[in-house]
Amino acid sequence: MTHPDVAPKEPHAGIDPALYRETLGHYPTGVAVVTGIADDGLPAGMVVGSFTSVSLDPPLVAFLPTRDSGSFARLRTGATFCINVLAADQESTCRRFASRAVDKFEGVAWSPAPGGAPILDGAVSWIECTYEDVLDGGDHYIVLGRIRDLAVARPSLPLLFFQGGYGRFAPPSLVAPSHPDLIHAVRLAELARGDIEQLSAEHEVDCAVLAKVGGDVVFVLTANRSEKPTTPSVGHRVPLVPPLGSVFLRDAPEEDVNDWLARAPGQDDATREVFRRNVDRVRERGYSVSLMPDPSVDRISLMTDYSSTERTPQHERRMKQMIADTALLYEPDLEPDRTYHLHSIVVPVPVPPEMPQIAMRMSGLPTDASLAQLDAWVDALSRAANTAAARLCR
Incomplete structure (x- = not known):
């Protein structure tokens, strides 16, 4: 009135x-x-x-x-x-x-x-x-x-369709968030929408903004341009367990790294050493990279089950087992005279510590990429992340 x-x-x-x-x-x-x-x-x-x-x-x-x-x-x-x-x-x-x-x-x-x-x-x-x-x-x-x-x-x-992405009505999703960091991360992601969509269009790849929310990594924004979209729906989650999520530990204290290592599917010293090496490589390179996993595994269906309100312990075990099975595909040795079938590249968005940790991801990449091509993608993704960070911190 x-x-x-x-x-x-x-x-x-x-x-x-x-x-x-x-x-x-x-x-x-x-x-x-x-x-x-x-x-x-x-x-x-x-x-x-x-x-x-x-x-x-x-x-x-x-x-x-x-x-x-x-x-x-x-x-x-x-x-x-x-x-x-x-x-x-x-x-x-x-x-x-x-x-x-x-x-x-x-x-x-x-x-x-x-x-x-x-x-x-x-x-x-x-x-x-x-x-x-x-x-x-x-x-x-x-x-x-x-x-x-x-x-x-x-x-x-x-x-459901919400803020440019597809999802489902469930407490772990964006429609009914279960963690205060998620709302903040969504707002930050919206400010970076233009950067992500431009990056996706220019390189004809799939891009996403990821957020660290509690013990999970959540897809909070997506932009798909590849022939067969490779990015899960907005609201999909994956557990933050090694080898996943090392990009969120780039500037983390040793205590956080040890907590992350403790979630590793294998508790032997050799496995922990591999994952610790992954963190060191991400810190040195400034980005995380993974190779293409077994295409017969329906990763998005596993993420859908894990993100559901009807998630069972079996869904969680299957998700963590899928992650464990890809352990050797993360942070590989990179040689100038070889080509690589890349699954994803992830760079952190440099935001202040009081903000939720977010990162930008590129996937749906052409096969047989050279190291020079990888460097070009990393450079483009890093520029977008820095541009978005400048906007988010105003």
Whole structure:
């Protein structure tokens, strides 16, 4: 309610698009794929973050595609459409339907709803509708659908979109943080968003901001540009156990290093010596580097299980075992006359001690990289980290 003594302000003539996206991006939205059978008999689909319920009597829902959407133009030629609410583990499906692929259904399993529109395998729920109306909504349409059938297919956590990244609704995630450092780290990461996105675009790689939160490393910001994204969703966690996280010990006291070493999966002196050497190399080089692990291991699924509120001791053991199995891939000897298939490069962001420790990560790198190419990536990543640090410390 407006205070009686204060006249309401006139609306601005124009709204800054970047400010609009940033402000609205602080409201988490569900992610759905709208599917249908076009008039050529082929399936069509598009990702929407604007799906909403409208009315119970009559049963109406809505979504808001852009006016120039070619995918919606194809969907509109069909008699029905189906809202598929994606599950938290269906980010790859989301990215498939958000891409410009000619056949978005290639490799995607589905079955027909009663009216024929595709129901995607693995979706949390589906709602098939006929077109009730298509209304003007500025640079979008407001598509009203009358529900004709619906069901919960897989009771599971839904996929969420929040501040430019995908995640799930769970206490360890960004939507319901369980540690005060996480909120601070997210705010710091947002200030570094431009640096990360520019770095990702210039080098066509995946980039992320990582934060040390308690005994975990958390992905708090991501930007994906590689052909097959290699960065986990925002909110994913990994345990801070050797050989992981040595970059956060670059300026740490010996006590912190010993605490980290005590979490090593193997407690023998030889293993500890390898991990201590890793810390020394990170301190000398100024960055952490790892080689490509076994591609048959689904690392992101393991991280998803570990990050879940439904995490079990078995999930934690599997995650730590995966980390242990890659121990020899971290901080390798680097020789000028060899090439390397790199998994990731991580540099610390030099922030004051009172701030949460954060780092910038680059992955999705081209194969067979020379030492000179590695040095160029490290230089670019370090410049971005220093630029971000200057902004964060203002």
